[in-house]
Amino acid sequence: MAKTFLTAEWRDLIIASYAVDPGLLESRLPPGLEPDLFEGRAVCSLVGFRFLNTRVLGVKWPGFVNFPEINLRFYVREKSGERRGVVFVRELVTSRLVAGIARGLYNEPYSKAKITDRIERTGDAVRVAYEFAIDGGVGCMAVEADAEAIVPPEDSPEHWFKEHQWGYGVTRGGKTLRYEVRHPVWACHRVRSVAIDVDWGRVYGEQWAGMRGAEPLSVVLAAGSAISVHSAECP
Numbered sequence: 001m002a003k004t005f006l007t008a009e010w011r012d013l014i015i016a017s018y019a020v021d022p023g024l025l026e027s028r029l030p031p032g033l034e035p036d037l038f039e040g041r042a043v044c045s046l047v048g049f050r051f052l053n054t055r056v057l058g059v060k061w062p063g064f065v066n067f068p069e070i071n072l073r074f075y076v077r078e079k080s081g082e083r084r085g086v087v088f089v090r091e092l093v094t095s096r097l098v099a100g101i102a103r104g105l106y107n108e109p110y111s112k113a114k115i116t117d118r119i120e121r122t123g124d125a126v127r128v129a130y131e132f133a134i135d136g137g138v139g140c141m142a143v144e145a146d147a148e149a150i151v152p153p154e155d156s157p158e159h160w161f162k163e164h165q166w167g168y169g170v171t172r173g174g175k176t177l178r179y180e181v182r183h184p185v186w187a188c189h190r191v192r193s194v195a196i197d198v199d200w201g202r203v204y205g206e207q208w209a210g211m212r213g214a215e216p217l218s219v220v221l222a223a224g225s226a227i228s229v230h231s232a233e234c235p
Contacts, residue, residue, distance in 0.1 A: 002180060002230035005105075006056050008124055010183070011224040012119055012128045013049040014141045015157065016163050016196055016216045020044045023206060025074050028087060030176040032235070036075040037086050038160060043091070043217065044074040045161060046198065048130035048141045049224065050117060051093075056101075067094050068117040070132045070139070072204060079134055085166030085178075090204055092132055104231055121147060126189055128221060137202025145189035148222070149223040157218045158188050168218050171234065179232040186222040194219045 022042040025035055035042045048070050054060070072089040093099055094114035099110035113134035120127040129142035152158040163185060169177040196216065201209030 002233065003024060005179075005231050006054065006229040007058075008227055008229075009050075009052040009224065010227050011050045011052055012117075012126075013047060013162070013186075013220070013222040013224050014128055015045050015047050015161050015218075015222060016046040016128065016141060016194070017043050017209065017218045017220075018214050018216050020074070020211070025087075025153070027074040027190055028074070028089065029076065030087065030170045031174070032176050033076040033168060034079050036077040038075070038157075038217070041217075042074070044072060045073055046067055046141065046196070047071050047073065048117070048128075048132075048140075062075055064095055066133055067098070068115045069093050070113070070115060070130060070141075075164070083166050083178075084164060085168050086164050088167050092134060092150050092219040101163050103130075106179065123147070125192070126221070132203075135202055137199035138198070139198035139203055142195045143191050143219060143221050144193045145191045145221045147188045147189070150189035151185055151187045158220045158222075159185075161218055162186050162188070168227075169232075175234045177232050178235050179231045181227060183225045183227040184232070185225040186224060189223065191219050191221050 019041045052066050054065050071091040074087040077084045091110045094115050095230040097110040099112050102108045115132045118129045124147050126147050127144045131140045167179050171177050199213040
């Protein structure tokens, strides 16, 4: 049984999802995986959220307990099984140490970036905003939503984009790496308004520049919960 590597809370997750050229994903697919299509289309999601109460191997490391993260991910499934999950294009955090640990242990594409987060809860509304900057590129994600959060039905787009149990990557030797992320089903806030602007080419590479100005298929604001990340394996 896989050991628990990390526990934390993931809170206030903005998940903005876009149709994408499948060619952008092909070279990033780990062996044995294929794109998991949404309504027949390849998709990626830009995700901003807060890491809170983080423990690595049960230990809280001073200065690395609470921090925001921005990641760009796409969706995959195993060719030989029922597992579905995500592969990350780039993951941004504010700590060089956190980025180094993630790259070292999971070979994940983490980088240090400048990130600010702002959460406001007033009356019947919640406002969540993330801003980030790296490599001369900047981005921002902001939503206003109902304060109340409810669990959407399993056949909804919100459920499809937010519920993924498995993360995948590639070892330095080229083998597929798989790890499990466990959490209860997340409730979502009904989104009222959205503002997203990203310098895709500078932040994610010139091949992503064509995403500039793209409109998302879906924007979800998930309340989040406690989570656990388990040790990786080569399936």
